[in-house]
Amino acid sequence: MAIEESIETREVEGTRPKAIEKYKVRLENVNVWYGTKRAVKDINLNVRDKSVTAFIGPSGCGKTTLLRCLNRMHELTPGARAEGKVIVDGIDIYDKSIDPVIIRRRVGMVFQKPNPFPTMSIFDNVAAGLRLNGMTNKTIIREIVEQSLKNAALWDEVKNELGNPGMSLSGGQQQRLCIARALAMQPEVLLMDEPTSSLDPIGSSKIEQLVRNLKDHVTIIIVTHNMQQAGRVSDFTAFMYLGDLIEYGSTTQIFMKPEKELTERYISGKFG
Amino acid sequence: MTINSNKDYSAIVLEAVNKKYRKRLVVNKLVTVGTIVCVIAALVPLASILIEVVKNGISAISFEFLTQPQGSIGSGSGGIAPAIQGTIIVVGLAAAIATPVGVLTGIYLSEFAKEGAFPNTVRFFNDVLTGLPSIVIGIVGYVAIVLTTGSFSVMAGALSLSIIMMPIVVRVTEETLKVVPYSLREAGHSLGLSKAKITLFIVLPAAKDGILTGIVIAISRIAGETAPLIMTILGTSLFFTGFTGPVDALPLRIWRLASQPYESAHAFGWGSALILILMILALSMGLRLLIQKRSYKAVP
Numbered sequence: 001m002a003i004e005e006s007i008e009t010r011e012v013e014g015t016r017p018k019a020i021e022k023y024k025v026r027l028e029n030v031n032v033w034y035g036t037k038r039a040v041k042d043i044n045l046n047v048r049d050k051s052v053t054a055f056i057g058p059s060g061c062g063k064t065t066l067l068r069c070l071n072r073m074h075e076l077t078p079g080a081r082a083e084g085k086v087i088v089d090g091i092d093i094y095d096k097s098i099d100p101v102i103i104r105r106r107v108g109m110v111f112q113k114p115n116p117f118p119t120m121s122i123f124d125n126v127a128a129g130l131r132l133n134g135m136t137n138k139t140i141i142r143e144i145v146e147q148s149l150k151n152a153a154l155w156d157e158v159k160n161e162l163g164n165p166g167m168s169l170s171g172g173q174q175q176r177l178c179i180a181r182a183l184a185m186q187p188e189v190l191l192m193d194e195p196t197s198s199l200d201p202i203g204s205s206k207i208e209q210l211v212r213n214l215k216d217h218v219t220i221i222i223v224t225h226n227m228q229q230a231g232r233v234s235d236f237t238a239f240m241y242l243g244d245l246i247e248y249g250s251t252t253q254i255f256m257k258p259e260k261e262l263t264e265r266y267i268s269g270k271f272g
Numbered sequence: 273m274t275i276n277s278n279k280d281y282s283a284i285v286l287e288a289v290n291k292k293y294r295k296r297l298v299v300n301k302l303v304t305v306g307t308i309v310c311v312i313a314a315l316v317p318l319a320s321i322l323i324e325v326v327k328n329g330i331s332a333i334s335f336e337f338l339t340q341p342q343g344s345i346g347s348g349s350g351g352i353a354p355a356i357q358g359t360i361i362v363v364g365l366a367a368a369i370a371t372p373v374g375v376l377t378g379i380y381l382s383e384f385a386k387e388g389a390f391p392n393t394v395r396f397f398n399d400v401l402t403g404l405p406s407i408v409i410g411i412v413g414y415v416a417i418v419l420t421t422g423s424f425s426v427m428a429g430a431l432s433l434s435i436i437m438m439p440i441v442v443r444v445t446e447e448t449l450k451v452v453p454y455s456l457r458e459a460g461h462s463l464g465l466s467k468a469k470i471t472l473f474i475v476l477p478a479a480k481d482g483i484l485t486g487i488v489i490a491i492s493r494i495a496g497e498t499a500p501l502i503m504t505i506l507g508t509s510l511f512f513t514g515f516t517g518p519v520d521a522l523p524l525r526i527w528r529l530a531s532q533p534y535e536s537a538h539a540f541g542w543g544s545a546l547i548l549i550l551m552i553l554a555l556s557m558g559l560r561l562l563i564q565k566r567s568y569k570a571v572p
């Protein structure tokens with residue numbers, strides 16, 4: 001790790017090493033193409049450790065595409081191709097020597113629609129990542145499952161029915177189960193792709209509460225089309241439009257005093 | 273809003289809807305009756321076959337019938353035990369060959385090589401193989417195995433039947449895996465799992481019921497095949513002697529018994545048919561039980 005740290009120090013000129021540590025994820029000139037269409041254009045952005053960063057913007061602005069680049073999930077889409085640098089914890093995740101599988105263990109993801117594994121129980125859903133990655137110590141698996149479910153604010157609701165199928169839960173509970181499943185892998189970064197878009201208001205507010213609590217343990221990047229949600233849960237907000245990063249700053253600044261006119265118009269609901 | 277200045281079309285729309293409504297009720301009734309008639313039309317042959325087989329075959333069935341080889345021709349003594357044994361061995365062996373190959377090919381086509389010249393070629397020839405007359409496969413088995421080894425054999429029969437079964441399993445596996453939502457694979461990837469693990473432990477279990485059903489249908493299909501067996505296992509009235517020797521099978525036995533001019537042989541033939549149907553029925557019901565008994569692993 002010492003080598004990586006020194007590389008990082010060199011890369012960020014004029015900043016003290018202490019300042020570097022606050023950034024968990026750094027994007028440098030990130031471009032994403034779908035075939036010949038450029039969906040994300042020259043994004044430079046630093047994400048602070050142990051914070052919630054929201055990507056907002058109208059449909060098709062590239063926010064989900066950008067999110068999927070952060071754990072190389074975009075590679076699963078045929079024809080998608082990313083350029084530039086994404087540095088997580090000082091490691092360039094696009095480096096040829098890096099296996100995407102390793103990155104995804106450290107950068108977890110929660111999807112738009114809850115997708116628990118249908119053939120597994122609640123317990124097994126959370127344990128799946130651990131077991132299939134080769135962990136065999138049952139006591140530790142049990143402890144991790146319990147802690148993950150507690151951190152996902154689901155433990156109290158399911159502690160007596162851990163053997164029931166994951167699909168037997170309500171939509172909101174299923175989404176929290178998926179969050180627990182991601183947390184079980186002990187990720188350093190958690191990517192959330194519109195995690196409440198298929199949930200009712202009560203389910204959504206539970207997830208929002210959860211996001212605010214989770215940032216003590218993990219860096220969260222959340223994509224949302226709901227501006228109020230971004231305002232409620234995030235510390236930092238990035239506004240994107242047609243693949244460009246228009247403005248990035250603290251959520252208070254973006255919502256109260258946007259610098260760009262486009263941001264102001266989007267925030268005030270004039271388009272989007 | 274300009275609602276107030278809109279022209280009022282409600283009366284015209286209502287009239288049109290009402291006019292259509294009567295007609296729709298009649299069509300609805302007709303379609304309902306039509307579907308019921310079709311269901312009956314499909315069930316009548318099935319039911320009449322079952323009734324006929326049970327009516328004619330039940331009297332032949334006895335302990336001796338199930339456990340003894342056939343007595344002298346026309347005597348009506350003995351049973352069809354070698355044929356039951358042979359069917360179980362040959363079909364079991366064929367399934368043991370065709371299932372792993374078929375399922376793995378299906379996984380390859382669905383998960384690892386969706387598009388491209390090679391998978392498309394495999395798909396094309398797989399479909400051709402599905403439509404190949406079974407007698408042709410039997411002849412190939414005869415030429416390739418029976419003539420080269422110099423003997424009718426269990427192996428030749430099992431290989432021929434496995435070639436009939438394989439393309440069905442490939443197709444069913446591929447189609448069932450395709451229906452498994454992509455979001456499950458995505459979830460697996462997001463947990464840092466390798467593609468092999470995702471396929472084996474997440475996608476395949478989700479498709480398990482469909483694939484098992486396909487395998488059972490394919491087994492039922494080959495259990496009733498007669499033509500390729502004539503060319504490969506020959507048929508004998510003796511018990512299994514080894515994988516390189518000839519053996520009997522129920523469809524073969526039925527065919528031979530039916531061509532004999534004795535009343536007792538015909539009764540045996542009906543009995544054999546009933547046993548074959550019961551065996552396939554048991555297989556299907558066993559599968560149903562297996563699928564319904566969805567057990568979720570208890571917390572360790």
